[in-house]
Amino acid sequence: MKILFTASECVPFVKTGGLADVVGALGPVLAGQGHDVRVILPLYSAIAQKWQEKMEYLLDFEVQLGWRRQYCGVQTLKKDGVTYYFLDNKYYFGRPYIYGLGGDEYERYGFFCRAALNLLPLINYAPDVLHAHDWQSGMIPALLKIQYAHLPFYANIRTMYTIHNLQYQGIFGIKEVQDVLGLGDGLWTSDKLECYGCANFMKAALVYADAITTVSPSYAEEITTAYYGERLDGLIRARRESVFGVLNGIDIVDYDPEKDPMIVKNYTVETIEDKVQNKLAIQEALGLEVNAAIPLIAMVGRLSNQKGLDLVDHVLGDIMAENVQLVVLGMGEARYTNLFSWAEQQYRGKMAARFAMDHELAHRLYASADFFLMPSQFEPCGLSQMMSLRYGTVPIVRETGGLRDTVLSYNEYTKEGNGFTFLNYNAHDMLHVIKRALSYYKDQPEVITELRIRGMKGDYSWTHSAGEYVKLYEQIAVK
Numbered sequence: 001m002k003i004l005f006t007a008s009e010c011v012p013f014v015k016t017g018g019l020a021d022v023v024g025a026l027g028p029v030l031a032g033q034g035h036d037v038r039v040i041l042p043l044y045s046a047i048a049q050k051w052q053e054k055m056e057y058l059l060d061f062e063v064q065l066g067w068r069r070q071y072c073g074v075q076t077l078k079k080d081g082v083t084y085y086f087l088d089n090k091y092y093f094g095r096p097y098i099y100g101l102g103g104d105e106y107e108r109y110g111f112f113c114r115a116a117l118n119l120l121p122l123i124n125y126a127p128d129v130l131h132a133h134d135w136q137s138g139m140i141p142a143l144l145k146i147q148y149a150h151l152p153f154y155a156n157i158r159t160m161y162t163i164h165n166l167q168y169q170g171i172f173g174i175k176e177v178q179d180v181l182g183l184g185d186g187l188w189t190s191d192k193l194e195c196y197g198c199a200n201f202m203k204a205a206l207v208y209a210d211a212i213t214t215v216s217p218s219y220a221e222e223i224t225t226a227y228y229g230e231r232l233d234g235l236i237r238a239r240r241e242s243v244f245g246v247l248n249g250i251d252i253v254d255y256d257p258e259k260d261p262m263i264v265k266n267y268t269v270e271t272i273e274d275k276v277q278n279k280l281a282i283q284e285a286l287g288l289e290v291n292a293a294i295p296l297i298a299m300v301g302r303l304s305n306q307k308g309l310d311l312v313d314h315v316l317g318d319i320m321a322e323n324v325q326l327v328v329l330g331m332g333e334a335r336y337t338n339l340f341s342w343a344e345q346q347y348r349g350k351m352a353a354r355f356a357m358d359h360e361l362a363h364r365l366y367a368s369a370d371f372f373l374m375p376s377q378f379e380p381c382g383l384s385q386m387m388s389l390r391y392g393t394v395p396i397v398r399e400t401g402g403l404r405d406t407v408l409s410y411n412e413y414t415k416e417g418n419g420f421t422f423l424n425y426n427a428h429d430m431l432h433v434i435k436r437a438l439s440y441y442k443d444q445p446e447v448i449t450e451l452r453i454r455g456m457k458g459d460y461s462w463t464h465s466a467g468e469y470v471k472l473y474e475q476i477a478v479k
């Protein structure tokens with residue numbers, strides 16, 4: 001099949017979160033199965049020079065955006081069987097940030113959506129399925145149906161839309177979006193593009209895409225409720241028949257404790273006792289007490305309220321009162337960087353915090369920690385807990401979304417499970433399971449070893465999920 005992804009980030013070129021991992025890993029897997037896979041991305045100036053140097057100029061064209069005519073260059077490169085197209089416009093993407101600060105996100109990604117569709121005839125590529133990801137690509141399914149589908153070239157293109165995080169919807173003024181994309185007044189009713197008085201890129205996709213997926217079966221279920229639905233639950237319920245949950249995988253080559261070049265000591269299930277060498281090294285590197293016997297808890301991720309950091313804030317003193325070390329790696333909201341900077345001073349030698357996008361440190365933490373804490377308020381899928389499992393680091397998570405689908409709490413009677421979990425969004429429930437995990441670490445280390453091994457033996461590859469996507473592509477594609 002001919003499968004086209006459109007997304008705002010993709011490893012190894014540009015990443016702020018799990019979306020990049022998914023797009024970057026799924027494409028090559030599908031290409032490996034013989035599909036013609038292509039990916040359209042913005043050419044951000046943040047893309048590393050070494051990749052920019054590998055790109056080749058393909059063509060350029062002008063994109064009409066209301067009264068504007070904007071240049072769009074196209075750079076291309078082929079990697080792991082996938083063809084990537086980078087849309088080049090310095091005004092929109094040559095900025096020092098990827099998302100956010102300019103107040104004109106609707107115009108930047110309006111340009112992206114329009115240019116992606118206009119590019120297709122120029123490269124003579126009409127995909128069977130155009131698979132758009134997250135709000136930045138949300139207008140593509142809508143524009144395609146409203147403005148392009150009557151043209152023979154586009155008539156047989158079907159669309160799939162994947163929600164990686166329903167919280168980020170791309171909400172703007174209707175007038176502003178009309179000014180860029182020229183969508184007539186008649187389209188701004190609540191059954192089409194209007195959403196609580198605004199334009200909403202994600203809603204546009206949810207109305208017009210042929211199929212909708214999200215990144216775990218539990219999250220697919222949860223977003224039909226008001227608690228998780230971010231005000232789009234009514235629409236998602238209405239489209240229930242077309243909404244599917246497909247669990248993400250991780251890149252098992254990149255995240256492989258046996259071969260990972262970024263970690264201090266490689267290990268396997270057979271040599272699991274070597275894992276502790278990584279802990280000793282990270283304790284040293286981060287200024288923690290160097291002691292193999294102290295359990296190390298790691299957190300890696302965006303510092304946003306989604307990740308359950310308010311729970312950690314609430315009982316941080318109780319956690320640190322235990323014989324434990326805590327390391328936090330993340331970037332995000334000031335209230336959390338302030339909290340963890342303070343904690344680092346307050347609990348010297350027991351707590352370390354690093355606020356950077358540091359892939360090497362992330363790998364080293366997955367390899368060195370004993371436990372990985374992820375008490376998310378909601379979690380569409382979550383990759384970090386799977387990375388932890390793969391490195392024999394035992395996850396402690398809240399039972400929500402993809403966490404619920406990947407981590408099963410240890411059951412002391414049946415001996416089943418691969419981690420520790422709690423259900424309610426409650427700080428003391430979290431504290432209780434942390435203490436439970438620590439008590440196994442101290443009194444029954446053989447249980448922790450068993451959980452580590454079970455984690456490392458799990459299958460987190462894309463093989464199964466890629467097959468599910470292909471089945472869905474086949475369902476919607478024109479026969």
Ligand code: ADP
Pocket residue numbers: 016017018019021300301302329330331355356357358359362381382383384385
């Ligand atoms: P989300 O997509 O909500 O950010 P996921 O768990 O799905 O969360 O994916 C997060 C990915 O980003 C993981 O690969 C994680 O290791 C990585 N990551 C997040 N923050 C950082 C950071 N500060 N440094 C390095 N890697 C990070």
